[in-house]
Amino acid sequence: MKQERIGIIMHGVTGRMGMNQHLIRSVLAIRNQGGVVLSDGRRLVPDPIIVGRNADKIEALARAHGVERFTTDLDAALADPRDTIFFDAASTQMRPGLLRKAIDAGKHVYSEKPVSEGLDEAVALARHAREKGVKNGIVHDKLDLPGLIKLKRLRDLGFFGKILSVKGEFGYWVFTGDDLPPQRPSWNYRAEDGGGMISDMLCHWRYVLDNVIAPVKSVSCLGMTHIDSRLDERGERFKATADDAAYATFLLDGPDGEIVAHINSSWCTRVRRDDLVTFQIDGTHGSAVAGLHECWSQHRVNTPKPVWNPDEPQALDFYDNWEVVPDNRPFDNGFKVQWEAFLRHVAEDAPWSYSLAEGAKGVQLAEAGYRSSKERRWIDLEDLDL
Ligand SMILES: NC(=O)C1=CN([C@@H]2O[C@H](COP(=O)(O)OP(=O)(O)OC[C@H]3O[C@@H](n4cnc5c(N)ncnc54)[C@H](OP(=O)(O)O)[C@@H]3O)[C@@H](O)[C@H]2O)C=CC1
Ligand SMILES: O=C1CO[C@H](CO)[C@@H](O)[C@@H]1O
Structure with missing residues (x-):
């Protein structure tokens, strides 16, 4: 050849x-x-x-x-x-x-x-x-993560019915250097060096939401610097000036009406969930949760009926009644x-599809996220006309 x-x-x-x-x-x-x-x-x-x-x-x-x-x-x-x-x-x-x-x-x-x-x-x-x-x-x-490919497959097949809301949890504990050496470069925690969770992750969330669920039209975001001092690669203490967590709510332009998406992104959280990132979509006909590789679905016919009773230990295992969505194809990096x-x-x-113009939409969401956080208000996204 x-x-x-x-x-x-x-x-x-x-x-x-x-x-x-x-x-x-x-x-x-x-x-x-x-x-x-x-x-x-x-x-x-x-x-x-x-x-x-x-x-x-x-x-x-x-x-x-x-x-x-x-x-x-x-x-x-x-x-x-x-x-x-x-x-x-x-x-x-x-x-x-x-x-x-x-x-x-x-x-x-x-x-x-x-x-x-x-x-x-x-x-x-x-x-x-x-x-x-x-x-x-x-x-x-992120669009080529097996978990998100499966989630999109479910959406395209109409599994969810009308999509109502999306919950995303991203992040893990990044050591500060005081106990164990940090597992991410120190510039991530210095705004003056281009660091910051909103800048880092909202550009991802823009294309994930746009492509896997529905186009993003507005954002309300709160950036926090939870930990204000860390140790760098040389073991020297520096002031953390960048946001190390972002709590963001988005309104999406769904085909059947507005969809609310909320994504927490944090370097200051300890993981007790299925994966380092998880997305849950809830719809009238079904729900699904995706991690990096796996995806689990629960159709309305498999949905249990919980009863709130704080006087008794919980009888239901909420991880039951979810089905694994099969790979059905090989996945590469x-x-x-x-x-x-x-x-x-x-x-x-x-x-x-992934041009600089698409990349600009990610920067637009991050910039709007910072503005929302600073001004404590919702920001609508304008069409970039690119
Ligand atoms: N898509 C994804 O999943 C992810 C994307 N990123 C993005 O990747 C980029 C790099 O992040 P990451 O790999 O974590 O960072 P690192 O700190 O590990 O790497 C930074 C790189 O940039 C080089 N560099 C830094 N400053 C200069 C300079 N002044 N002149 C020349 N070279 C320089 C470094 O060179 P040297 O080795 O000589 O210091 C090194 O090669 C960022 O833009 C980040 O947003 C990051 C994480 C995940
Ligand atoms: O920019 C990023 C920050 O780190 C994350 C994971 O560690 C990446 O997924 C992401 O692209």
């Missing part, structure tokens, strides 16, 4: 997401499987050049994973016409500048979320990419699935 190379400049791959999800589990996994098969049978094989600010770190990463090309010189990489895609998973604050630079160098661009911290920048970038005619994309990884789709989009204009 004929093979074709596609050169990808990968920036920010010494970090958690860039290294694990994008370099190792996506681009190198695609290379190791022999590339992506295009519609005419050709195989498109990624050839990454990895770019980082720290020469030793980037070289060690390249050697550990058999990546032949590595550099600290981003400008030189962008100047090389053999590499046609630029990818970024570095800091959120640098992202808009880097994407613009890459677009101006004629590269197709793909990146981690959020596109930017502010909506104006995200909108301007989406328009700039369109004007320059480059293909563009933002990671929408969601980041890899989206990389494969983006590569096909670049190579043969295959359909692609």
Whole structure:
């Protein structure tokens, strides 16, 4: 089978997401499987050049994973016409500048979320990419989680009847460093470095709600900094200036009327639920709960009739009467699935939904979330006209 190379400049791959999800589990996994098969049978094989600010770190990463090309010189990489895609998973604050630079160098661009911290920048970038005619994309990884694929399948099959409400619980305990070492980078807890739960997660909740349930039209959000001091990577104490939890309610434009969605997102909560993220949809005909992989459904005919009696221990086990929704298909890593789709989009204009314009909608919701929290009121979302 004929093979074709596609050169990808990968920036920010010494970090958690860039290294694990994008370099190792996506681009190198695609290379190791022999590339992506295009519609005419050709195989498109990624050839990454990895770019980082720290020469030793980037070289060690390249050697550990058999990546032949590595550099600290981003400008030189962008100047090389053999590499046609630029990818970024570095800091959120640098992202808009880097994407613009890459677009101006004629590269197709793909990146981690959020596109930017502010909506104006995200909108301007989406328009700039369109004007320059480059293909563009933002990671929408949660949509390829098996649990959410199953939840969407139930919605599409009409399982819920009229959808009434959605409850989401996201998060887990992130150690402060006072007891155990923290399991997330410290910038997440500093607003001045682009951290913050609302910025981090509301961009995800926008595309999850829009695509799996119904379009978001308004938000009421309360951001909190529950823990105001943590220890950083060097064990030094810093002031936590960013929100480490967000309690948000959304109104969705459902096909049968408004749907209320409430999602709690927190780095200061201990997990007693089915998974690190769970979504429950309640409808007139049935309910379902999805975690990262699993999904459980309860049809109205299986719904028990609880009786409130605080004088007796609860007789019902509320985990009974739920059925496991089967896989019914294989699932691959969601980041890899989206990389494969983006590569096909670049190579043969295959359909692609996760553009910079879609990414801007996520930034819009995060910005509205911060405004709602600050002004203590509901914010309606305007059509971005992109
Ligand atoms: N889709 C998802 O599920 C998730 C997405 N994210 C997003 O991914 C991005 C990265 O997050 P994460 O991997 O957790 O962060 P990390 O702190 O682990 O990684 C940050 C990366 O950015 C690089 N970097 C930071 N500052 C600079 C700079 N000034 N110049 C050049 N490179 C720099 C770092 O390089 P060095 O190694 O040299 O320090 C490192 O490669 C964020 O935008 C975040 O929102 C994060 C978590 C989950
Ligand atoms: O940005 C994010 C913060 O961390 C979460 C999980 O740890 C991710 O899912 C998310 O994309």
